[in-house]
Amino acid sequence: MMKKEQISLKKVPGWVLLLAAFAVLYVTGLHTEAIGQLQRLMLKTGLLNADVPEQAAGALLKSGSPAIPSASEAGVVGSGFQLTTLDGATVDFKSLKGKVVFLNIWATWCPPCVAEMPNIQRLYEKVGSDKIAFVMLSVDDRGVDKVQKFIQKKGFTFPVYMPAGLLPEEFSSEAIPTTFIISPEGKIVARQEGMAEYDTKEMREFLLSMAK
Template sequence: MGKIFNRSNIINGVLILLFLVLIFVPPAKALVLEGLMKIGFFRPDTAVVEKQVNAAGDLSGIKFKDVDGKLVDLGELKGKVVFLNFWATWCPPCLAEMPSVNALHEKFKNDKDVIFILVDADSQLPKAQKFMDKKGYQLPVYAVASDIPEVLFKGSLPTTVVFDKEGRISYNESGAANYADSKFIDFINKLKTTN
């Protein structure tokens, strides 16, 4: 019996237990990813951003619906910088990046030239809004209300797309990132001032 509960076996058991928790408990995985973001991992790469000459085509008709049923059409947002994020409440990387998305939103929430659209990929708006309320986030939650071109969303969560004021894709990445990073904030400010 003493050989089973030796120090090495106990340490191995604890490590296996931690590994299983990270795999099967999404909030635990999100917490670890969020911690890694805070120490400098998962910075969004805006250094090599080239504006794609409207790679999404005409944005008119790409619509999203909020919890009150109000529709937003991307084509009507020309002249604004648009931060579009596809996420889900069950997605650990989405949950990990949400505090940084919220911090970015807080930075620009009173700026009429920057629009945030957080799209619940499951279209379960009550559940998504409940998550936002529980966390104290004031992020605007939407559901997909039209076809979404694959150039914007291929199905990977999270996916973030930023459009410049001309409606061109200026940033399009899948995977978690720290959007509260000062370089990303500078990137948004630059998009606001250039055409």
């Protein structure tokens, strides 16, 4: 009588096990969260804090790059752009003029977006003001239900929207997440491509100072 040969995990190459683990994460949709968790640890190092424009030198951003043209030079950003809330209501972006706007473009399938969202939620809670508007703009192509379930699962309370049409050219970017900070006059005063830590003393003070 032949003995059944038992397969030992010790005999399976490590790369096969690693590939199998990634396959399981991908099939279950957990790969985004797993990568996001690793990137969240990177944010905690403080090496990826968002750049804050120098208020005294309005012509230059902290990074040294030229400032984006003002509203008087290029018009109010987002004119004609409409947003849709997760409840289906339509909002004109121009209705936010007069407020400081923190606009973050993200998607549920984007690991760096997932990584930075908790620190954006903390920022939202700390700078709560009717003069500061948070626009968490999902460009998710999986539908509003997917986005709504994601937000509810995470317990985020910041306002979430989806574009009602094409993004304006001034909000176009080759990467997500991308974050824009817009002055009450409709001028983009900061732009950050890629994930960053926003819940910093410098960022909080900057947003509140513009909202005065």
